């Protein structure tokens with residue numbers, strides 16, 4: 001990536017992406033990260049060898065790409081203070097903030113910006129992220145490639161062509177790590193009732209999820225077929241799956257994901273002040 005990239009915010013998400021970029025061969029000297037606090041920046045500078053700055057405007061002055069990686073609650077004040085620099089520099093702006101739509105951020109930055117909005121998830125912090133990306137009409141194909149490369153540094157990327165679909169992305173990947181953690185909790189509790197030590201149950205459940213995910217990722221068979229392959233007629237797995245179907249697990253998941261997407265939509269309205 002021949003671009004100069006500035007991260008506004010140097011917290012968990014920014015550090016993970018920067019780490020991934022450097023691991024994938026991006027030159028640290030092309031990356032700048034900002035935060036209000038010098039000591040936090042000193043740590044990231046020492047660890048990753050990038051440039052740092054406590055002045056957001058100075059850091060944007062020569063950037064080709066600006067990644068907005070601050071908390072959604074302070075995004076408005078951060079963007080409004082950057083408006084003149086961004087209007088002068090016209091970089092590609094990528095926001096990873098949950099719940100804030102591209103138009104709102106674009107307006108806070110003075111309008112007419114090439115904007116990509118990204119919905120990442122927490123496994124990005126360990127390199128197994130799944131991000132949904134949306135670009136507004138100002139983003140060129142080359143800039144799309146830059147955004148793809150950026151988020152692929154911490155996982156996989158899927159583009160959506162309508163911004164509203166990022167609410168569905170929130171339901172299927174943004175919030176979804178927690179669904180699996182709930183499953184681990186429930187499986188551990190149930191296994192303990194069946195007599196296993198909690199630590200043994202946890203280890204087995206997590207490894208099984210990792211194994212199932214890896215099989216699903218590597219196989220050309222769909223999940224329904226893979227599931228069927230584990231079930232022999234009259235066997236143990238069939239009994240468990242039958243029970244889950246009768247208990248309406250699918251409906252529970254569908255309702256939960258709908259509630260998640262609805263909440264994402266409502267939060268976007270609250271955060272944009274509309």
Ligand SMILES: NC(=O)c1ccc[n+]([C@@H]2O[C@H](COP(=O)([O-])OP(=O)(O)OC[C@H]3O[C@@H](n4cnc5c(N)ncnc54)[C@H](OP(=O)(O)O)[C@@H]3O)[C@@H](O)[C@H]2O)c1
Nearest residue numbers: 009010011012013035037069070071072096097098120122
């Ligand atoms: N973590 C995730 O898995 C995840 C998932 C999806 C989306 N996101 C989104 O990613 C964004 C960042 O999340 P995070 O978890 O990385 O948060 P974080 O660890 O709290 O990082 C926020 C960073 O912004 C800095 N900051 C605060 N005020 C600033 C200012 N005025 N100018 C420049 N930098 C400033 C903070 O510095 P100080 O520490 O000194 O305040 C910190 O370095 C959020 O918008 C969040 O919605 C995160």
